[in-house]
Amino acid sequence: MKNTWNLDALYKGFDSPELQTDLSAIDRLNEKYLKWIEDISDKSIDRTKLIEIFLNYLIEDTTRLRRLQAFGHLSFTVDSRSEKATSLVSKIQSKQSELTEPMVVFKTLLKEVDLDELCSRSELIATHRFFLEEALASTKHMLSLNEEVLISKLKLTGSSAWETLQSKVSSQLTGTVVIDNKIENWPIMKIRNLAFSKDPQMRRLGYESELIAYNKHAEISAAALNGIKGEVLTVSKLRGFDSPLDETLWNSRMNREILSAMIGTMEDYLPVFRRYVLLKAKLIGHQGPMPFYDLFAPVSDLDQEFTIDEAKAFIIKYFGDFSEELSSFARKSFDNDWIDFEPREGKVGGAFCSNIPSIKESRILTNFTGKLKNVLTLAHELGHGFHGDRIMSESILNTTYPMPLAETASIFCETIVRNAVLKDANEDLALSILENSLQGATGVVVDILSRFYFESQVFETRKDHPLSVNELNNLMLDSQKKAYGDCLDPEYLHPYMWLNKTHYYYASRNFYNFPYAFGLLFARGLYAIYLEKGESFIPEYDALLKATGKMSIYDVCKLVGIDPTQKSFWKASLEQIKSDVDAFEAIVTAKTQ
Secondary structure, eight states, X not given: OOSSOOOTTTOSOTTOHHHHHXXXXXXXXXXXXXXXXXXXXXXXXXXXXXXHHHHHHHHHHHHXXXXXXXXXXXXXXXXXXXXXXXXXXXXXXXHHHTTHHHHHHHHHHHTTSOHHHHHHHOHHHHHTHHHHHHHHHHGGGOOOHHHHHHHHHHHHHTHHHHHHHHHHHHHTOEEEEEETTEEEEEEHHHHHGGGGOSOHHXXXXXXXXXXXXXXXXXXXXXXXXXXXXXXXXXXXXXXXOSSHHHHHHHHTTOOHHHHHHHHHHHHHTHHHHHHHHHHHHHHTTOSSSBOGGGTTOOOSGGGSOOOHHHHHHHHHHHXXXXXXXXXXXXXXXXXXXXXXXXOOTTSOSSOEEXXXXXXXXXXXXXXXXXXXXXXXXXXXXXXXXXXXXXXXXXXGGGOOOOHHHHTHHHHHHHHHHHHHHHHTOOHHHHHHHHHHXXXXXXXXXXXXXHHHHHHHHHHHHHTTSOOOHHHHHHHHHHHHHHHHGGGBOTTSOOTTHHHHOGGGGOTTSTTOSHHHHHHHHHHHHHHHHHHHHGGGHHHHHHHHHHHTTSSOHHHHHHTTTOOTTSHHHHHHHHHHHHHHHHHHHHHHHHHHO
């Protein structure tokens, strides 16, 4: 097992013959679609045959494009200075835009046929019924062919270019820190990791150094954010959506009723999370509210160190308590070098999992520094990989699941590890596990709410004018105050969190915040069902994961008897977290008396 991932299953390098062959193939992408479009005018050609031909084309080209895109993107994320990676990503984005015209024509064709009849005549069409129904429904928000093609091309020099700029600048950002009277220049992720230091002075140093570093390119990031959000507002309105949020919900196969039930219940439980933050503040020595720089402070020495090998053994063991298939998947991911572990200059921050149906494998990026939180993050990302593993038996056109369901397996897996360790933990280990879990839950519920509030206000303000750095900072501070209330010290908030979170810069994924809350609460709800049903739930869980690419959120929930429009479901999940806060409070009270 290496500490960096191996991408050979994709391509052995940018100059590999396989990559060059695939590039040559996508250079001829337009030819077959132009012929297909010509054939539509020939009424003697059976419509069933035309749709089957298009589906087979799309399966072939999506497989190839996603393989190329994965190689370029993954190469870029571990070396953002790579000109070859940047060039490949740009080329694939351009080629993907060439599918816009045939997709518009295809969707228009679907309006002319009887889908029920076609499904009865063709197994291929029946297999892709949900994909086709969704494509047909999207015609309600589809513009003319020329407009759709123009928008797809303009995005390459608009939002996609802004997103690339922000990613390059932020991943290469460095800042100065003063250690033992020596000035050192550190990558931004190394500075951010000081937030997890045992030393309170180092945590504050990291916070102050981070704010200074972000100030260096705040204007660039503000320009990128304004460019992206401005484009989104324009296109969303053209498509007939009331707002970017409504467009996001439509793309998420979700509705306002579900979102309102979830957000409303989260807001009802904010006092529970604020109680946790104040308890932690008391535990680490604060007399009042928590300064932002101590939100991630460790509360126990047991929170400190794991080697990568120890993390591997830890995760495989506890995954095995759920199912052998989950444990085997994790072992395969470690042993086959699917994971890039440690932070380094030029590597992007955070963590993610890239599921790659083209090779039926996944790749996982983390910035592992040995903390228990990192182990739980690793379990989280392996959950994403397991979700991909379950769904890869489907056609590649049935493997795209909506954002809110994307966190289902990841948080479920994180919960497996957390609860397994907590079950036999002594008081100190229980404190450490509860703290890591509640820290994560607070981020996913409270901080996510602050991000949801912030992005809503950014869109509202951007309708009138581009936002300045100062306006963005003030909106972020207001959003943090609204979500965290009196548990955070108002003198030490984080005005630059809009610059830190890359999700704000995804033009095709607006409001990439509430899906995390959905994932946490949905997964905790599923875990409660598992505790009730035991092993008999595992086949239901696998079937649910497999269905996420070809069902609406409401229908996926129905598979396990959940109604997401009812606050009672979300309340039941949040009550589990409240129980954790109660347990945390009992330990803190005992330690501080």
